[in-house]
Amino acid sequence: DAGVIQSPRHEVTEMGQEVTLRCKPISGHNSLFWYRQTMMRGLELLIYFNNNVPIDDSGMPEDRFSAKMPNASFSTLKIQPSEPRDSAVYFCASTVGQANSPLHFGNGTRLTVT
Amino acid sequence: GQQVMQIPQYQHVQEGEDFTTYCNSSTTLSNIQWYKQRPGGHPVFLIQLVKSGEVKKQKRLTFQFGEAKKNSSLHITATQTTDVGTYFCAASGSARQLTFGSGTQLTVLP
Numbered sequence: 009d010a011g012v013i014q015s016p017r018h019e020v021t022e023m024g025q026e027v028t029l030r031c032k033p034i035s036g037h038n039s040l041f042w043y044r045q046t047m048m049r050g051l052e053l054l055i056y057f058n059n060n061v062p063i064d065d066s067g068m069p070e071d072r073f074s075a076k077m078p079n080a081s082f083s084t085l086k087i088q089p090s091e092p093r094d095s096a097v098y099f100c101a102s103t104v105g106q107a108n109s110p111l112h113f114g115n116g117t118r119l120t121v122t
Numbered sequence: 123g124q125q126v127m128q129i130p131q132y133q134h135v136q137e138g139e140d141f142t143t144y145c146n147s148s149t150t151l152s153n154i155q156w157y158k159q160r161p162g163g164h165p166v167f168l169i170q171l172v173k174s175g176e177v178k179k180q181k182r183l184t185f186q187f188g189e190a191k192k193n194s195s196l197h198i199t200a201t202q203t204t205d206v207g208t209y210f211c212a213a214s215g216s217a218r219q220l221t222f223g224s225g226t227q228l229t230v231l232p
Contacts, residue, residue, distance in 0.1 A: 051165070051210065051222040064219060099164060108214030110155055113164040 010034070012114035014100050020120045026088040029117045031100030032081055039107060042075055042085050043099040045116070051099075056107060057083065063107070090121045125149075126213045128223030136231050141198040143226035145211035152214050154194045156185060159225070160207040168196075201230045 013032040021027055033040045042054040055065040057077045065075070072091070077083040087094055097118050101111040127146045135141050145154065153172040157165040169178055171187035171194060178185045184197045194213075198205055208227045212220040 050224045053219060053221075056219065107219045108153055110167040110170055111157075111165070111212075111220070112167070116164050 012100055012102050012112050014098075014114035014117050016117055017115060018118050018120075020122065021090055022122055023091055024089045025121075026086065027090045027094075027119060027121075029085040029098050029100075029119070031083045031085070031114060033083070033100070033102030034112055035081070037102035037104045037112070038080070039103045039105070039109070040077060040083050041101040041103075041111065042083070043101060043113075045097045045099060046095075054085070058107070087119075090119075092121045095119055095121050126211060126221050126223045128211055128226060130226055131224065132227045132229070134229045134231060135201050137203060138200050141201050141205070141228055143196050143209050143211075143228075145194045145196075145213065145223050147192050147213055147215070149215050150191050152191075152218070154187060154214075155212045155220065156194075156196050157210045157212060157222075158207050159210065163207075165210060198228075201228070203230050203232055206230050 012034055015030045039058050041056040044052045044054055052067055054067045055075045056063055060077045073087055075085045097116045099113050099116045101113045103109040103111050129144050153170055155170045156168040158168055159165045169185050174191050175189045176187040182199045186195045196209055208225040210225045211223040214220050
């Protein structure tokens with residue numbers, strides 16, 4: 009039974025480059041979430057989708073961040089241009105039902121921007 | 123948005139000792155969930171509490187939801203080295219989306 013699949017696991021890039029993180033939610037789950045985890049700020053919700061529609065993007069730090077969900081089985085989080093302060097672990101999570109249902113997290117993408 | 127305070131931030135215990143982490147909110151919660159994240163891993167859902175005064179057990183873990191639905195606790199009896207990790211509460215209030223606490227990092231000394 010496949011869980012939430014994220015790629016890549018690790019990404020190292022230089023400041024100013026575009027970064028795209030990918031997520032495949034669990035089949036049948038209709039809500040998808042992007043979280044960012046840092047030591048300083050903990051787990052922050054960036055954006056969540058319900059039935060492929062963005063419901064709340066108030067956590068997206070700034071215009072350099074964008075997220076899409078073109079279909080029920082795929083989502084991307086893009087950072088353009090990337091900055092060193094974007095370095096963090098980015099988790100994708102999915103669930104079935106409402107936004108406060110138990111979450112299934114992917115393994116995360118560790119992003120380092122130099 | 124929903125504010126959730128979790129204490130302590132760190133806890134070191136000797137193997138066999140008990141451990142408790144607390145989660146507090148100034149507003150009434152609709153539900154609260156607990157997650158465990160092993161070092162280098164991702165958060166894994168442990169349990170959800172929805173009823174006032176609810177108590178649930180999973181082996182050595184006991185979860186409680188306060189009578190006023192504003193606080194919760196996770197208690198581990200006789201810790202083992204496999205309990206090492208960071209324990210997060212995640213709460214939902216009127217906004218419905220989950221807000222995660224800052225986590226309690228548990229170290230178990232053999």
